[in-house]
Amino acid sequence: MKKIYTLIATAFMIAFCGCAGTTPAAEAGMKVEKEVATYKIAAYSDLESTKSKLTGAGFEIVGTYKTDSGTSVLYTNAQMKAMANKENRGLAAVGRLLVDDERKQISIANPIYFGKAFMQKEYNHATSAASLSALEKAFGPSKDSADKWEFDGLAGYHFMVGMPYYEDMTVVGEGATADLVAKAKAAKGTTAVVKLSDDRYVAFVSLDRRTNGFVKKIGTQNGEILPWAVLIEGGKAKALSAKYFIAISYPLLTMSEFMTIATVPGAVENDLKKIFK
Template sequence: MKKFYTLIMSALVIGFCGCAGTAPEAEAGVKIEKVVATYKIASYASVDEAKAKLSANGFDVVGTYPTDSGTSVLYTNAAMKSAANKPTRGLAAVGRILVDDERKQISIANPVYFGKAFMQKEYSHATASAVLGSLEKAFGPLKDSTDKWEFAGLAGYHFMVGMPYYEDMGIVGEGSTADLVAKAQKAKGTTAVVKLSDDRYVAFVSLERRTNGFVKKIGTQNGQLLPWAVLIEGGQAKALSAKYFIAISYPLLTMSEFMTIATVPGAIEVDLKKIFK
């Protein structure tokens, strides 16, 4: 019985950590850090300054979105769009930064962290590290955020046993690509609709104001997870499970903290389905 109990507890620990794999990978002779920061922190700049820095370093700014602590800025470039122009991978085509007026800093969603999580077996460290290098040129020395996760566990990340993975996307609309894109563009508060190919787009849409309030409960410092991204391809509008995306964007979130926003994942799904109905 004691051995059985130990096995059960070990399985729960592994499930909670979301670990998949053992050692960090290497590509082209470049060793990847074992533990990767979720965000990279840079010195404060205004929204206009941040946009100018991105543009000067080869990025296209595709939109901005007000958050409770500042402004999310969405960016992309040709290499990011080309790498992510594959089935279910389109969400990796656009990066996010938060101009955090409250903390007087720039918080950059780490392209290595989210690249590995979203691209999984198709992840290219050369592409992700090149993007990160360009961001360092744009914003100067970057510090690691407190939020971190093991690189080897990112592709198979889930919050705990029974919680969704990246691939457990929800279908929030169906129809022709043109029809779904038109609905996204027409929706109130849509920040951007980025084209990857004739049949693949990524839309960044606004949730209802009441739904957005969850960020204030769990931490405005990671508010660049808004606006919500929807992948349009193959006659479907698909979105990451909120239980997955919130957890991977807040890897230090505890179960008790997650329970304070227990109704939010359902509300997000309802909001998205309204847009694409």
């Protein structure tokens, strides 16, 4: 969060909030802006037109999910899956965009922003940049969202000292990979289960309706944060810490806004554990 934190922040604030970490400089020769937009905003098209544009651009649509302001669309392609088919990197295999019927716009989760955050030292700029280029060609000129973060800080992002990093995932289930996949597929509201290899899948599951309500409080414009992603590999079902994923998806939130959803991280974990118990 782009704020100056005081030394007298309450213990509650410290328990939930945070700031960015530091990471090595951008890869040599890589042409990226110092600050990278979290989302790219394109002209509005309805859901069916959006799906047609995605498939026309060479993407596979793996699922859609109704949000409070429109529909979240999940997509992938062979290059994205190959890039992310590594331990703890599978979440980068699937991109997200929001058909925002309320604001009459398309909000695309920037593949460069989330690619760098999720792939970290294994980030492949060629793949992420190619995905963004294909999306912008399909949807026309786009503008940067107000939400953004420094590129060099994305790989080591965390919200505050003591707060979780990308790699601090929560294990929400254990067992044979096939059994965990079966539980994900059987869960009510599951949008997609994407196979990356025989022992690596990414599932997109629905949280409890009350848990999902946090998006209304902090901004439906970034509603593609839902459905929640779970990485299944090595006999474990793992999810990003909600404190991490919400923060990196909403990098402009204030402390007071975070305080309004203080119970959400625990609720997310409980909802996911119910699915994989």
